Amino acid sequence: PTSHLIQDTPASAALLNRARAVTPGGVNSPVRAFRAVGGTPRFIAEAKGPWLTDVDGNRYVDLICSWGPMILGHAHPEVMAAVQEAATHGFSFGTPSENEVLLAEEIVRRVAPVEQVRLVSSGTEATMSALRLARGATGRSKVVKFAGCYHGHVDPLLAAAGSGVATFALPDSAGVPASSAHETIVLPYNDVAALEAAFVEHGDQIACVITEASPGNMGVVPPAAGFTDALRRVTREHGALLISDEVMTGFRCSAAGWYGLEGEPEGGAPDLFTFGKVMGGGFPAAAFGGSADLMSRLAPEGPVYQAGTLSGNPVATAAGLATLRGCTPEVYDRLDAVAHTVADAASEALAAAGVSHTVQWAGSMFSVFVRDGAVRDYEDAKAQDHAAYGRFFHEMLRRGVHLPPSSYEAWFVSASHDDDAVAHVLDALPHAATAASAG
Ligand code: PMP
Numbered sequence: 001p002t003s004h005l006i007q008d009t010p011a012s013a014a015l016l017n018r019a020r021a022v023t024p025g026g027v028n029s030p031v032r033a034f035r036a037v038g039g040t041p042r043f044i045a046e047a048k049g050p051w052l053t054d055v056d057g058n059r060y061v062d063l064i065c066s067w068g069p070m071i072l073g074h075a076h077p078e079v080m081a082a083v084q085e086a087a088t089h090g091f092s093f094g095t096p097s098e099n100e101v102l103l104a105e106e107i108v109r110r111v112a113p114v115e116q117v118r119l120v121s122s123g124t125e126a127t128m129s130a131l132r133l134a135r136g137a138t139g140r141s142k143v144v145k146f147a148g149c150y151h152g153h154v155d156p157l158l159a160a161a162g163s164g165v166a167t168f169a170l171p172d173s174a175g176v177p178a179s180s181a182h183e184t185i186v187l188p189y190n191d192v193a194a195l196e197a198a199f200v201e202h203g204d205q206i207a208c209v210i211t212e213a214s215p216g217n218m219g220v221v222p223p224a225a226g227f228t229d230a231l232r233r234v235t236r237e238h239g240a241l242l243i244s245d246e247v248m249t250g251f252r253c254s255a256a257g258w259y260g261l262e263g264e265p266e267g268g269a270p271d272l273f274t275f276g277k278v279m280g281g282g283f284p285a286a287a288f289g290g291s292a293d294l295m296s297r298l299a300p301e302g303p304v305y306q307a308g309t310l311s312g313n314p315v316a317t318a319a320g321l322a323t324l325r326g327c328t329p330e331v332y333d334r335l336d337a338v339a340h341t342v343a344d345a346a347s348e349a350l351a352a353a354g355v356s357h358t359v360q361w362a363g364s365m366f367s368v369f370v371r372d373g374a375v376r377d378y379e380d381a382k383a384q385d386h387a388a389y390g391r392f393f394h395e396m397l398r399r400g401v402h403l404p405p406s407s408y409e410a411w412f413v414s415a416s417h418d419d420d421a422v423a424h425v426l427d428a429l430p431h432a433a434t435a436a437s438a439g
Contacts, residue, residue, distance in 0.1 A: 005398050011055040015043045030164040036406045037390040039397075047074035049416040052402055060402040061421045063342075065412035067404075068248050068277035071335070072326045073416020079281050079322040086318035092310060100312035103321045107279065107287060110256045110324075111246075113269030117289030118298060119312040123247035123276030124152025127210065129306045130272045130288040131156070134208035134241040136304035137297050142202055144209040144240075146189040148218030148378030151210055151245050151274075155180040160378065162217030167406040189221060189377040192230040203238035208272075210243040213258035214362035216410040217248070218381040219369050222362045223262070232265040241294075244270035247286065248410070251278040251327060252335075253363030261363050281323030283316035331415040332364070338417040339364040345426045349433035355388060367410045370436070381408060388436040395435035399428035 019026035027033045027041065034041045042054040050073055052060045065071070072079060086099065104117050120126050131154065135141055143156055150163035158165060159172040159181055172181065185202060187194045189211075199206065209231055215221045235242045246257040250273070254260035259269070271294060276286035289295060299305045310316075343359050343366045350357045356372040369375050370385040370392070389407035396403050401424065403411060 006058045006400060007398075009040055009042060009054065009056045009058065012043045013040050015055060016040055031167050031404070031406050031409070034405045036167045036386065037393045039394060041405070042397075042402070049073040049075070050414060050418065050421040058400065060397070060400050061417070061424050063401060063403050063411045063413065063425070065414050066277075066282055067409075068252060068412055069280055069282045069323075070412075070414055071252060071278050072281075072323055072331065073414040074282075076323075076326065076416070078326055079319055082318045082322035083283075083315055086315045089314065091315055092313055094309065097312065097314045097317075099314050099317035099321060103279070103285070103312075103317045103324075104287075106321060106324050107275065107289065110251070111259055111273060111289075112256070113259070113264070113291070114273055114289040115292040116295040117275075117287040118295065118306060119317070120286050120288070120306075120308055121284040121310050121313070121316070122152065123245075123274065123286050124154055125308070126247065126274040126276055126286040126288040127151040127157060127243070127245055128154040130243050130274050131208065131210065132306065133288070133294070133297060133304050134243060134272065136302075137294060138207045138239065138241060140205050140207040140240070141183050142185060142205045143183060143207055144185045144187060144195070144198060146211055146215070146378075147186050148189055148221065148381055149210075149212045149215050149245070150217035151212070152247075156184045157210065159184050160186045162215065162378070162381075162408055164406075166218060166378075166381070166408040188379070189215060189218075190224045190227050191377065192227065195230060195234055199234050199238050199240075203240070206238060206240045208241040208243050209235050210245060213244045213246045213249045214253065214262070214365070216362065216365055216367070218378050218408055219367035219375060220360045220362050220365055220410050221375050221377065221381065222360065224376065228262060229266040232267040232270070236267055241271040243272045243274065245274045247274055247276035249362060249365065250275040251324060253365060254332065255327060255329075258362065278323060278327070279320045280316055281319035281321075283313070283319040284310065285313065285316040285320045334415040334417075335364040335413060338413045338415075338422060339366055341422055342411070342413060342425055343368070345429050346433075349429040350436065352430065353433035353437040355433055355436045356385075364413070365410050370407060385439070388439055391438065392432045392436035395432035396428050399431060401425050401428045401432075
């Protein structure tokens with residue numbers, strides 16, 4: 001563990017300068033740039049278990065975990081062995097291979113309503129393809145999404161999106177044609193009346209409602225009691241499909257994701273699910289799936305086209321399969337224990353420092369909002385003391401704990417967060433809480 005305070009990061013600063021010359025903002029995904037919190041993003045040279053080591057040799061307990069995938073910790077020995085074994089047989093074939101079947105079987109076995117999946121390479125591709133399938137199956141074009149939910153950078157799904165779109169305070173993205181945005185109806189999350197009203201007005205044109213199974217991209221905002229049931233009921237009444245985006249929650253909230261935790265909505269399961277993150281074990285693998293009947297509308301069986309050069313990549317699927325197989329009940333117990341220890345300590349430290357805050361949960365997924373009172377939707381999530389979060393973040397970073405560099409993100413733990421790593425986090429928290437309070 002780092003015993004000293006991390007002051008200078010010259011090697012990261014030098015790399016950032018070089019990166020800026022050849023890459024917009026110096027990063028390949030916007031939130032990594034630290035724009036919301038300021039300062040120099042750390043270039044990571046190595047990651048093992050719960051620890052990140054940057055190019056200056058500083059060590060950090062990782063509370064990002066690659067934004068979800070590293071549920072077993074970094075460079076887990078069994079995943080490493082599976083990746084190395086797969087790689088010795090070649091990197092990509094462009095033909096079917098056994099790992100794809102094994103990974104699909106593993107997903108189908110875990111999430112009962114999913115009879116078939118199609119593998120893709122990112123969560124964005126999964127939601128984009130699920131959306132096309134929903135439109136193809138219904139012959140309708142409009143899509144309902146919820147403010148604060150992020151489903152990847154899919155044109156019609158970028159409106160009022162969470163995650164980086166929220167961090168950068170963009171209402172939506174430039175470059176999305178009006179014709180595409182026009183097909184999107186954005187509603188406040190957890191608001192059944194707004195949902196019903198939208199369907200009264202546009203019901204016969206709505207192909208689908210897409211929702212994060214339990215939102216994690218405006219911070220963690222679980223569905224209020226009955227909200228998922230209402231989504232199912234209203235979509236059914238109007239012949240629209242329900243897409244549950246489990247890219248973040250899938251195989252994290254439980255072995256069967258949020259679906260496994262909340263159970264089947266009244267009136268039946270969602271029609272389509274999207275997965276990513278954990279199922280790729282840190283490699284580019286994602287999926288969308290549903291009933292065999294619905295999935296049969298995809299090419300080559302049906303008329304909805306979807307494809308990918310690297311889809312079902314043998315190394316990525318080996319990593320995903322080893323990760324899912326490693327997600328034992330003990331792993332979920334450890335995630336739960338670590339998450340609760342860290343969240344409770346954060347809450348205690350913030351309370352002691354007089355910082356108003358709220359911790360919210362979805363299984364072992366949690367986030368800390370720097371505000372008073374429950375957060376039910378995006379408007380609530382926006383009304384935080386973002387500057388206080390920035391001070392908190394930087395004091396944690398200085399003490400060797402790497403939180404997400406934005407107040408709109410979940411904190412991610414792994415089963416590799418051992419007592420030593422957790423103790424390191426607990427030591428840092430009171431100092432960070434004091435920094436947060438010193439506005
Ligand atoms: N859906 C959800 C719920 C997500 O959290 C994310 C990524 N954070 C995505 C979709 C997009 O996935 P990717 O970044 O792999 O494209």
